[in-house]
Amino acid sequence: MNHGMSTIVRTVTRFVYGLIIIFGFYVIMHGHLTPGGGFQGGAVVASAFALLLVAFGTAGIKGRLNKHLLQTLEEVGALAFLGLGFLGLGSAFFYNVLAHSGGFLGAAIPTGPSAGVLVAGGAVPLMNWAVGLKVMTGIACIVIVMLVGARKEAE
Amino acid sequence: MRKALLFVAFLFVGAFLILGMAEVRDFGAPTLTGMDDYFIANTQTEVAANNIVTAVVFDYRGFDTLGEATVLFAAVVCILSLFRKLREDER
């Protein structure tokens, strides 16, 4: 288990795991237009991390991922989600104040079936990013800690 | 004896669930749809998002998502602290 899997698996993983991460970011970013969103995109990116761990063993993440950085990013994601809820506290908790103003994300969209406007939706795209960051770093932390912890006691 | 009693109880539970599901209501005809009709009609003017499920999860019912984010965060913290104790035990 320390050396990962065979050469074919390692070569394909080197090609493919960047594409999986890009696809996960696409699912998170277009969460308010197509089916998907924060939780689903975060799970896709976390599966790319798990693929890296299975194909290369623990040697694959020694130079690439840092566990303390992942923990800090997860806390940043959780606090950002909570902070976005406090943004609309003038009217109510979790009120979508950015969608009714004329500012950055406050555009109005045409009703009925349409192609969708990317820069619209108020606080919903920002919440998608916060939750996506939280889910992907959280699941990556769990997988890394369980693999390293279970290996240490087998020795 | 104990296994026979357990098996009879399991048969009761199984029969109750499966026969109950045949009588719940017709599949495909929900009865109380007032709230969801309001969501379908007013999402694009109020939230300005095309995906109604994301608007419901993050805007109309954002408080439930806050609870779920807290559960996920608590689970990650518990697992990290459990395995930290394991590593300290061996040092």
Next chain:
Amino acid sequence: MNVGNLPFIASALLVVFGVYALLFKRNFIKLVIGISLIETGVNLFLVTLGYRTGGIAPVYTFAPEAQQMVLPTPQALTLTSIVIGLATTALLLSFAVFIYRHHGTLDVRKVKELKG
């Protein structure tokens, strides 16, 4: 084609299999699989509660013109339930690692003593 209440009965079957695994098996990993089966059955039941016959997905992007949509609220609740199921399963599997390290076996009828 008339399917009757078949999706409801399928979700009840999943729950029945999960309860069988929880009652009659001894290995700890099999108990975790049973709990996961029960959660899957409940999630399926939630999603099939909101179906309208002939409806399309509740998304307005590239939707066909003038058709009914299915209810979006049960799908939102199922998202939450899936994530909570993931958190529970991860914690249970960590406990499995610890029980095996402490008692040397995964048989739940032998791990009864509380060492103080």
